[in-house]
Amino acid sequence: MTVPPLRDARARLSGWGGVPQAAEYPVAAPRDAEDLRRLVGRGDMIARGNGRSYGDPALNRHRTVQMSGLGRMLAFDAGNGVIEAEAGVMLGDLIAALLPRGWFPAVTPGTRFVTLGGMIAADVHGKNHHRDGGMRETLRWIDVMGAQGTVRRTSPGEALFEWTVGGMGLTGVILRAGLRLRPVETGWMRQTTVAAPDLHAVIAALETDDAPYSVAWIDSLAAGADLGRGLVHLGAHARLRDLAPGMDRFPRARTGLSVPVMAPSWVLGRPLVRAFNRQIYRRGLAAPVSALRDWESYFYPLDRIGQWNRLYGRRGFVQFQCVLPEAAAVKGLTALLGASAAGGHPSSLAVLKKLGPEAGPFSFPMAGWTLALDLAMRDGTPALMDRLDAIAIDHGGRFYLAKDARLRAGTLTRSDPRAEAFRAMRQDQGLRAAFRSLQSERLEL
Amino acid sequence: MSKAAVLVLGGRSDIGLAIAHRFAAAGHPILLAARRPERLADDAADLRLRHAVAVSLMDWDALDPVATEAMIAALDPLPGIAVCAVGLLGDQAQAEHDGAAAALVIRTNFEGPALAMGWLANRFEARGSGVLVGISSVAGERGRADNYVYGAAKAGFTAFLSGLRNRLARRGVQVVTVLPGFVQTRMVEGRALPPRLTATPQEVAAAVDRAVARGRDVVYVRPVWRVIMLVIRLIPERLFKRMRL
Structure with a gap:
């Protein structure tokens, strides 16, 4: 039997802060990597987790891809505390499943209503950054789907990994990750x-x-x-x-x-x-x-x-x-x-x-x-x-x-010379036409 | 006390998976039956990790009556609850001109689910306990030009469940008919659905859970649908036939 085509619905979305104000966007909701492959490279898009970024990084006028359907926990190694999970898994669900077994996220932002994909894209930090570093430090590997629909598993030290963690979803779609949790005696x-x-x-x-x-x-x-x-x-x-x-x-x-x-x-x-x-x-x-x-x-x-x-x-x-x-x-x-x-x-x-x-x-x-x-x-x-x-x-x-x-492109560049390198990388890799958000357009990333 | 195992027929459907999660969260072991169940390996892992319950996958093709009988005869241990969430909306316009397409819709929504429920009913009856849950549709309440092939098959399934319920009422077996109305699933992806009339798969799962716990017979997921369908059923045919609903 043929697979039905993945169609966009329209949904009212905004960032968590409500600036820009809520508006209708075409939204696709893939259930697995196969679904997603039928979306990437066909016009530009951005992946969206639970919409907890404050502004517009997870909004795209042409297609916003809701990742909650790729929200499965795949494997957990109780020996070393490494969980393998899809990007749409909510941090709070991870805690609900693993805290009773004595494990807690090694890095967490100030809300548990974020997805792993969003945490990786923003390279979130927590109250322990001064000692333990950010989300990046907890990752063993991530799977990223590129503009051609191919999935690459990439690890610390590789260019794709380094750019993707903190890359605001602009290097590809984060599909899965292997991340390390911290053993805790109590909650x-x-x-x-x-x-x-x-x-x-x-x-x-x-x-x-x-x-x-x-x-x-x-x-x-x-x-x-x-x-x-x-x-x-x-x-x-x-x-x-x-x-x-x-x-x-x-x-x-x-x-x-x-x-x-x-x-x-x-x-x-x-x-x-x-x-x-x-x-x-x-x-x-x-x-x-x-x-x-x-x-x-x-x-x-x-x-x-x-x-x-x-x-x-x-x-x-x-x-x-x-x-x-x-x-x-x-x-x-x-x-x-x-x-x-x-x-x-x-x-x-x-x-x-x-x-x-x-x-x-x-x-x-x-x-x-x-x-x-x-x-x-x-x-x-x-x-x-x-x-x-x-x-x-x-x-x-x-x-x-x-x-x-609401930052301006020029302000970003003046504040952070690395923005130019990020732009150049996006240009070289042919990513600018495939992955865009309202934020990336505003900041000319 | 260990909870009754739940068999979900059509375990790859959005509603089927939501039901599996709902029961798994309450500690029930889960069996998911679907075609090419290896595609459900990630969902099974997710169910196990989130809810710490046993999950097994079974290869089942709703369109294969012989295999259905064999699969159900082989269930050991026999689950306590069986839910059929198999469904195919199909394309009404295509079904009007393409016999194979129409037959596929009819067989997927009626023949397959009814035969499976029938075999399960026999085993539950022999044991003297069990709950059968069929996910049917409000589309089966009255045929409409838009989707009467699908609706007719669901009407058949609803009638079959009603008959089973009547047969098993004094045999310790509960039969639940669920009439969801619109649900945000892959089946209707991309359609503009009225939000107040549209349930999530999780709402359907919650309704199933409540119906099982309370021993209900026929349940609508959103109460508003009970009213809507009452009105639709009451419209005289000579008016109804000219309406576009």
């Missing part, structure tokens, strides 16, 4: 919280403590002497002996509340954010220094609130995330936080994290400090983002494409 985290009164104190706390996981929440509206104050969260996987009797060794994820409708714009307006931030900081000051938290509330606090992006209302939000090299970091971060606090558009969430060394030809991380600011989309937001871009570039910084929705 709990031992978290230590340090309240730091200003930016210097935050940086000092993150510098001195060599905890396996570390990140700082910054009160984005604190100014003057308080600028950059925040709570430094240090974490480590809890040992079995850390648990009290009767505690569930491997707790399951809980489904929490969901934001049912788009919120009005005042919800994340300045007065409420200011009050909220003060409250969080005070609670941090008062909180017990060390506490056990389950893996979900530690790694994925926002996952508890379904559709939390709706809190930003119909206009959505953008995230500014850059990394600044060590040398200029304090000056640069001060300028960024100052500009953001003065902008009249409060950043509702600001996160600072120390990153380890650069790896790979186009991945985001480099040794230094990464700051992420969530900004509701308002009339002045684009101009503020431009100012933040300029400050980052002045201090030797560069930008995280998984979060980007």
Whole structure:
């Protein structure tokens, strides 16, 4: 019997931040590599995982390929913790299947609602990047389908691997991966919280403590002497002996509340954010220094609130995330936080994290400090983002494409000379006509 | 206590796989029967890894009655629950002019599923327990110009299930007829379907699970379809024949 042709449906899509706003795109949904082979090379396309990149990297006007049908876990080696899985597998499902056996992702971003393919394409990093590196370091191999429909298995050190990890889906379609997990004794985290009164104190706390996981929440509206104050969260996987009797060794994820409708714009307006931030900081000051938290509330606090992006209302939000090299970091971060606090558009969430060394030809991380600011989309937001871009570039910084929705091609090139090499590679390999996203078009990648 | 094994006929279909995942998640061992089952090896691995249950694959061609009888006679141990998710929408226009195409739709949607359910019914009856679940279609409730070849075959299957249910009601065997309405599957890929009337395969699987647990006979996946089909059945034929639904 003949296989029915794979047809495109139309679906309303956007990035997680809702900028650009949701629109209809032709979407194909392959179930396996054979299906996919009938799509690649026929006009341009981009693969899409769970749509958790903030802007437009997983959108294509001609064809957006929904990868959730290639979402099978294929093999797990309990001897070395290596899982072989298709790119559409959701990180949360991996945790649900393997945490009860004592394994946890070696690298995880701040949500478990991402696919492995998306994690690889963005070369995501987690709170342990300063010690363990990013997604790249967990990969044994990946299978990539090229523009001609041929599948290549590629490993660290090979050009295809190096460009694909962090290549935003622009080198081919990531089909499968072999990745290493980390053995854990429990599903709990031992978290230590340090309240730091200003930016210097935050940086000092993150510098001195060599905890396996570390990140700082910054009160984005604190100014003057308080600028950059925040709570430094240090974490480590809890040992079995850390648990009290009767505690569930491997707790399951809980489904929490969901934001049912788009919120009005005042919800994340300045007065409420200011009050909220003060409250969080005070609670941090008062909180017990060390506490056990389950893996979900530690790694994925926002996952508890379904559709939390709706809190930003119909206009959505953008995230500014850059990394600044060590040398200029304090000056640069001060300028960024100052500009953001003065902008009249409060950043509702600001996160600072120390990153380890650069790896790979186009991945985001480099040794230094990464700051992420969530900004509701308002009339002045684009101009503020431009100012933040300029400050980052002045201090030797560069930008995280998984979060980007509006960077300009010239800004990208000025911030990161590697963009030219990436463009040249795409040109040489004949990839530009086959794999494109709204983002790659905007950034002329 | 170990859970009853679930046999899914048509294990490669989107609905069949969703049902397999649903029952596997609750701890049921799974048997997937399909043509060229080696193509299901990755899905079997996925089911095992996600749900830590035993999964086996069986070669089964719905269009081969002799092999169907042999396959079901050989089931050992006999599963506790059997679900038939075999279906082929086909192309109505083609089926009007191409006898082979029409026969394929009729045999795939009626002959194959009915014979398989019939043999399973005999074994379940002999054992005195079991659940048979047939995924039929609202298209079988009334013939429409758009898809009456498919609809007629599904009507046949629905009637067959109804007869089995009547026969086995006092024999300890439950027979469930599932009428899904539109479902987002490969079968209808690329068609613009009304979102409120369109279920996901996972919703169908949840409906099957509920129907089995509650001992139901006939279930619609989305309740709205019960109303729609009631209205459609009530339209007098002299009006209906002129309508384009």
